[in-house]
Amino acid sequence: MSSKYLCLLLSAGILLKPFSAEKRNDNSDPETNDRRGKQFSFFQVIQFPNEACNGTGTGSGTCYTGQECTTRNGASIGPCANGFGVCCAFSISCGGTSAENLTVFTDANIPTGMGDCTVRICPANDNICQLRLDFDRFQISGPSTITTSVTQIQNGQAGALGTENSEVSQCNMDRFEVSSGSGVRPPIICGLNTGQHVFVDADSVCNALSFQFGPTTTMRTFQIRVTQYACDSPNLAPSGCTQFFTNPSGTVQTFNFGNGHLADQNQVMCVRQTQNSCRICWTTAMAIDFDVSGSATSGIGGGVGPTLSGVTSCCAPNTAGNNLQGLDCLSLPLAENAAGTANARSRFCGRKAGLSSVAVINLTICSRSSPFRAVFRSNGFEVTDSVVTPVLATSESTNKDNGVKLIYFQDSVN
Numbered sequence: 298m299s300s301k302y303l304c305l306l307l308s309a310g311i312l313l314k315p316f317s318a319e320k321r322n323d324n325s326d327p328e329t330n331d332r333r334g335k336q337f338s339f340f341q342v343i344q345f346p347n348e349a350c351n352g353t354g355t356g357s358g359t360c361y362t363g364q365e366c367t368t369r370n371g372a373s374i375g376p377c378a379n380g381f382g383v384c385c386a387f388s389i390s391c392g393g394t395s396a397e398n399l400t401v402f403t404d405a406n407i408p409t410g411m412g413d414c415t416v417r418i419c420p421a422n423d424n425i426c427q428l429r430l431d432f433d434r435f436q437i438s439g440p441s442t443i444t445t446s447v448t449q450i451q452n453g454q455a456g457a458l459g460t461e462n463s464e465v466s467q468c469n470m471d472r473f474e475v476s477s478g479s480g481v482r483p484p485i486i487c488g489l490n491t492g493q494h495v496f497v498d499a500d501s502v503c504n505a506l507s508f509q510f511g512p513t514t515t516m517r518t519f520q521i522r523v524t525q526y527a528c529d530s531p532n533l534a535p536s537g538c539t540q541f542f543t544n545p546s547g548t549v550q551t552f553n554f555g556n557g558h559l560a561d562q563n564q565v566m567c568v569r570q571t572q573n574s575c576r577i578c579w580t581t582a583m584a585i586d587f588d589v590s591g592s593a594t595s596g597i598g599g600g601v602g603p604t605l606s607g608v609t610s611c612c613a614p615n616t617a618g619n620n621l622q623g624l625d626c627l628s629l630p631l632a633e634n635a636a637g638t639a640n641a642r643s644r645f646c647g648r649k650a651g652l653s654s655v656a657v658i659n660l661t662i663c664s665r666s667s668p669f670r671a672v673f674r675s676n677g678f679e680v681t682d683s684v685v686t687p688v689l690a691t692s693e694s695t696n697k698d699n700g701v702k703l704i705y706f707q708d709s710v711n
């Protein structure tokens with residue numbers, strides 16, 4: 298961080314003292330000389346770095362002088378640097394630009410109908426590598442629920458042959474996206490994502506944070522806190538991670554969890570490896586916490602694999618190039634079971650049966666692959682099965698798959 302410094306002219310009392318000291322000048326006495334050195338300054342220099350600070354209330358900001366804070370269009374939210382500075386908070390809304398750490402992007406002037414709302418976050422200095430966006434509040438329209446078939450997909454590509462698909466799960470009404478220059482960028486999201494966060498590589502120019510709003514009356518509300526991390530920060534996420542969870546144990550979930558997972562995701566949920574832990578283990582609290590493609594009720598993850606329509610693994614087309622269960626899955630690289638032996642599959646899909654083999658709903662799956670991570674992948678469409686009349690009740694599109702919510706813990710024993 299480039300530190301700026303503050304010169305403060307202290308009270309007249311201090312100013313007067315050096316003059317009286319001057320009269321007692323005695324170079325032979327080192328103690329007096331030293332004392333004189335301290336006193337003989339017209340200016341008392343108070344230096345403090347422009348570090349992150351907390352306000353007296355809930356917000357956070359950067360420590361600046363009162364005047365600098367005003368010049369930079371910030372707002373003082375409390376004292377810092379022993380009262381010599383103010384904790385200066387920055388907030389922007391649609392159309393705004395900020396190069397300040399901990400800037401808050403608010404919904405202060407969003408359009409009520411169709412329109413967009415974009416802000417630009419520029420590096421606070423020339424050594425910024427990542428941005429962390431915390432969704433303190435995030436609610437916009439959810440994904441499409443239109444189940445009529447709009448295209449046919451074969452081998453993941455739209456084409457004349459193949460499986461009938463609908464636009465269910467696509468963020469067609471409202472959407473949020475982040476630009477990142479040439480770096481890895483988070484997937485486009487919509488729906489309810491309060492409490493979630495994403496990391497993005499900092500663009501050397503600026504990153505655009507952009508909402509596009511469709512013609513809807515759904516309540517929209519958001520507050521996004523943007524933290525800038527220097528290239529040597531201990532808080533950087535490992536490269537390629539969409540998210541980085543630093544608690545030794547906790548929960549992770551897919552975007553818009555519980556209200557339908559989203560299309561076109563590649564959500565890489567990474568967890569910081571604690572000292573002494575050699576693997577991470579994942580499980581589900583409830584059967585409905587794992588709900589990704591597949592037939593209506595069967596648990597088909599956990600190494601068993603889908604058995605319908607000749608599909609033998611998740612996130613892979615069947616031999617005909619189709620996949621009547623969709624092409625969405627959770628990937629746990631180099632999966633092993635709790636006892637430490639290799640699991641037959643590293644990709645999991647299926648519905649409402651936990652992270653499961655058919656027999657064991659509350660299966661625990663572990664992995665030693667680093668960085669510790671679970672990856673949710675989804676394609677652009679949900680299978681409609683309209684080839685069959687009526688549309689199968691088991692099809693992806695009619696089931697609004699919740700997505701995935703996982704409990705994780707780290708293990709130093711196995």
Ligand SMILES: *[C@@H]1O[C@H](CO)[C@@H](O)[C@H](O)[C@H]1NC(C)=O
Pocket residue numbers: 349350351357
């Ligand atoms: C601000 O408060 C948070 C949460 O209480 C704390 O983790 C953080 O260390 C504080 N930051 C500073 C600069 O004091």
Ligand SMILES: *[C@@H]1O[C@H](CO)[C@@H](O)[C@H](O)[C@H]1NC(C)=O
Pocket residue numbers: 298348349398399421524525526527530532
């Ligand atoms: C931004 O603030 C966070 C505290 O929330 C701090 O960890 C980080 O180092 C700050 N970034 C810069 C570039 O000062």
Ligand SMILES: *[C@@H]1O[C@H](CO)[C@@H](O)[C@H](O)[C@H]1NC(C)=O
Pocket residue numbers: 580581582583584658659704
């Ligand atoms: C699964 O395991 C978790 C954690 O041990 C526990 O809280 C939960 O009740 C279990 N759920 C089921 C369905 O057995």
